[in-house]
Amino acid sequence: MIKLCGIILVMLCCVGVSIKRMNTYKCRSKELTQVKKLLDFFESQIRYCAEPTSEIILDFVRINREDDCPVISCCADMVSNGHPFPAAMRECCDHCESSLTGEEINALAEFSGTIGRSDAESDIKCCKYYGELFLNQLNEAREQESSKGRMAIRLGLLAAAAAFILFI
Amino acid sequence: MKTNGGYLSLIDCLKTDMLRPLRLVDEAIADDAQEIRLYAGRPVMILCRDRAYFPDSGGKTGRIPPEDCLTLSGRELQSVFSMLCDYSVFSFQNEIKEGYITLKSGHRAGICGTAVTENGGIRTIREISSINLRIAKQVYGCADGLIGLLRSDFDSLILAGPPGCGKTTILRDAVRQLCSGALGRYVRTGVVDERCEIASCANAEPGFDMGISCDILSGYPKHIGIEHAVRSLSSEIVVCDEICSAEEVSAIEQGMNSGAKFIVTAHAGSLRELKIRPVVRRLIGTGVFKRIVLLKSRATPGETAAIYSVDDVGGII
Structure with a gap:
């Protein structure tokens, strides 16, 4: 009985670890998708409505109800409580748990510090620049999700099978 | 107040x-x-x-x-x-x-x-x-004198005064009273608020009490706003702050032909300044305005120094 429980436990651990790994890839893709959407939204709102950055982030969160990126939702919360957008984004980038890499988090904080300091034309260019940067990251993350993510699941299942055979 | x-x-x-x-x-x-x-x-x-x-x-x-x-x-x-x-x-x-x-x-x-x-x-x-x-203020009742003038004769007028004498504050209260039934009816008023100072709209709602029947054209260049107010919004009276260009005077002239009345403000500290300011001369020359209300100085904001009939001032000019 103990042996059976041990087998099940080890198998569950193997599968669990692989699923967690897979989820990390998935989450990063989702968060990057949201960040890319946010940057596109910034670009269009600056171009057509000349809305201030604090209103843009609030509008974005209102429209995109999927809560996929903790950094963005945390920033929107802080902005709605009266914090200025650049400071709120910097704070959330520093303290929020996220699946984004350090490089991506730095880029997002850098974006918040750059946007809103110049005229619309320059800020649209800034959105485009960071948009392309995050698009590349998103493509890479999707590739990782499909290749490494699946591989993690397969390895997990194989490890579970190996553990089962070993115990038997 | x-x-x-x-x-x-x-x-x-x-x-x-x-x-x-x-x-x-x-x-x-x-x-x-x-x-x-x-x-x-x-x-x-x-x-x-x-x-x-x-x-x-x-x-x-x-x-x-x-x-x-x-x-x-x-x-x-x-x-x-x-x-x-x-x-x-x-x-x-x-x-x-x-x-x-x-x-x-x-x-x-x-x-x-x-x-x-x-x-x-x-x-x-x-x-x-x-x-x-x-600092923008809303002073309730500061336009009572102006409303009294409109009650006796509903016609266009120029509100003139030196900087800081309360022109915009009076204009704001005049709009509030006109759009709240002070003349016995709700006057359809178009406020061309190019600098967003009169009504201070945020999220489409005015930051000040502007009455009910008021259309606020925020951020519109004045000459375009006047056209929209007259043509699209059928405003009975159009209100603009700080008329300063020939283009705006032309828009007022065209608006008058559509039957709208105007209340506008202009910088001029005295009758002498009124005479020498080309924009005011053009405004008077249009024949749109009947009266000029001249306000006192910054030290006594909102107080009227004199009310001139354009015929008198026109004669002097």
């Missing part, structure tokens, strides 16, 4: 610790304040009707700058400017070109710095050296 907004609502817009002492200023001075002037490397100044005060770092004020007077460095002034722009300079780029930013609650920040020019015009202003924060 009951007042609304003013100093405290302006201070609420200044979300920075650097200007915290302004919150602690004596209530009497706060009530009387008309402007807060911020200079790079020089003391912050609160300008009341006829005198200036200098706050120290604890909010105490003196008639001459105290030793520990509240002073902003150039860098601090730049960050106040960013804060006033809601960290989104692009949102205000057209206003910055004109040298001002309109804040929420209708307060206006005049900006001074180094101009960056392009094709002979101003592209932007950098190295902000001073900011003049003009």
